[in-house]
Structure formats: C-alpha cells, structure tokens
Amino acid sequence: MINARQLEVLSTVIEVGTTARAAELLSVSQPAISNMIRHTEDLVGFALFRREHGRLVPTREALHIAQEAQHLFMQQKRVDNIINELRGGTIGRLSIVATPSIGHGILPRVLADFMRSRPRLNLSIELGSVDEIIRRLVSGRADLALSITQPRHSALSVRQIGEGRLMCVCPADHELALSSRIAVTDLNHVRHISYASTTPLGQAVDAVFSAQGLERRYFCEVRHTATALEMVRSGLGVALVDSFALLGPGDPGVVVRPTTPVLPMEMYAVTSNLFPTSNLAIQFQDFMAGALKDGAEQLAN
Structure with missing residues (x-):
C-alpha cells in the first residue's frame, strides 16, 4: 500500500x-x-x-x-x-441557549458583529428559562448559555462576562421621564410592570422595599425583562429592566433613567463540564464580554 x-x-x-x-x-x-x-x-x-x-x-x-x-x-x-x-473559529456550528432578555436584546446584535468575519458559521439559537438552560447544557444540546441569573448545577461551569444594573424605563411622555434618577420605591405610585416575588429579579426589588418597611405594588406581572420592556414601549406603564436589554440603538419612545439605590446585575456565560467546550464557544464568550464592556461605557455616557 x-x-x-x-x-x-x-x-x-x-x-x-x-x-x-x-x-x-x-x-x-x-x-x-x-x-x-x-x-x-x-x-x-x-x-x-x-x-x-x-x-x-x-x-x-x-x-x-x-x-x-x-x-x-x-x-x-x-x-x-x-x-x-x-482553529480560527471561522466555520463550524455554535449552539446557544439564552434567557429571553438577552436573546431578544443584545444577542442578535453581537452575533451580527461576530459573524462578519465568520460568514460560513452555522448557528442554533434557543431562548429559555434557567431550568431549560441547565437541561440543554447537561444533555449536550447546547454549546453555550447566556443568562442574567446564575445557574447552579455541579455539571456546569459559570463565568461572569459582564456587569450591568436594573434601569427604570418609562414612556417618553411619562411624569417620571422628568426626573434624572428614579427612586425604586416611587414605582409604587405609578402603573408599575414588575416580576413575581418568586423570581430573582422580584426578590432583588422586594429587598429595596422591605428595607424601608414597604410592600411592592404593581399592576402587571411578567416573567422576563424583555416582556416588560415591550410593554413600556406600548405605553402600558413603567418597569425596571436590565441594562443588557438596553444596549444598542436607543428608542425615542422610551426614556431610561438610573435608579436609587443601584441594583447591580451580572451576565453569565455557562458551559457544560460533561462535554468539551468548543473553540467557537470560547471565542464567542470573549467577544460577548468585549461587547458588554463597550456597551456599558456607552450607556454610562
């Protein structure tokens, strides 16, 4: 031979x-x-x-x-x-599962930038809860997850890739738009779109009210910040939304204001310990971390 x-x-x-x-x-x-x-x-x-x-x-x-x-x-x-x-991450397949606020917000924009030098890359994108993230990673159906809530599972590796905070968003013609900073407890006095007390976001906001001996009140309960943001855009009320969902081009119909106190948030990149992490997944983590850093600086300015 x-x-x-x-x-x-x-x-x-x-x-x-x-x-x-x-x-x-x-x-x-x-x-x-x-x-x-x-x-x-x-x-x-x-x-x-x-x-x-x-x-x-x-x-x-x-x-x-x-x-x-x-x-x-x-x-x-x-x-x-x-x-x-x-090796260079220009072709292959990248499967991502993300929480809705990330998937409806910054993820498409960052992927567009990431793929400009990787036009032959194939993508699979799914949106889901933290429980769905865990299931997909542990079963090998996703290479990478992005979440604003830290998943807790022994088979997962979690890396913080960005820092943000909850911001108050309201329609441009709303009375709160006249203020430069919004006290979280003032949301009890307006039509407030918020999150259930059983969710991490709801618990973080409840802690602010509890510290002042108050009970949080809201007229509409949603599960995801992406939903809250869309309802604000429709003029239905005011909401606290993570700053990751606000990165990118602004919306003239919505005003964004910082809050008192500051409610910090993180974005996490999550991979499975049961399967090798692909080179593409590692590259995209770093790319997303850079995009979040740049976006946070723009939002601060």
Missing part, C-alpha cells in the same frame, strides 16, 4: 525531473528520495521512471498514479484549510 508521503515524493520528482531538486523542495536528502522511489517501485511491482539525459522521465503508469494522487492532495489541502478555519 502506497502512503501519502510516497505519493508526494513521486509527484514532486515527476514535476521537477530530478531527485536532487525534489530533495531540496521536500527538505530531505537526495539518497532518501532515491530510496523512496526504489521502495515504491518494489511495492507496486513495476518501474516508475527511466533515465534520459540525466533526468528522470516518468512512465505512463507513474503519470497515471500521480494524476490520481492530485485528488488526494486537494482533499488533504481542504482538510488542512478546514482545520485552520476551525
């Missing part, structure tokens, strides 16, 4: 006509090339070259073998290119 190295030597000698030149191109000694040719002829059972005027002239059989070998070399080159692209 002829191996790839023997085919490479055969094709090179056919191309340049001498073992000396082939040895130079392949960075080996001339005797090594001659020995390889003789060994290959022994394997195939017939001559591959004849000498004419100091040059090696390939036989018809050698030319036929070399021609077929070109397909192998092209395929090998294609495989090498794919490996290099995978």
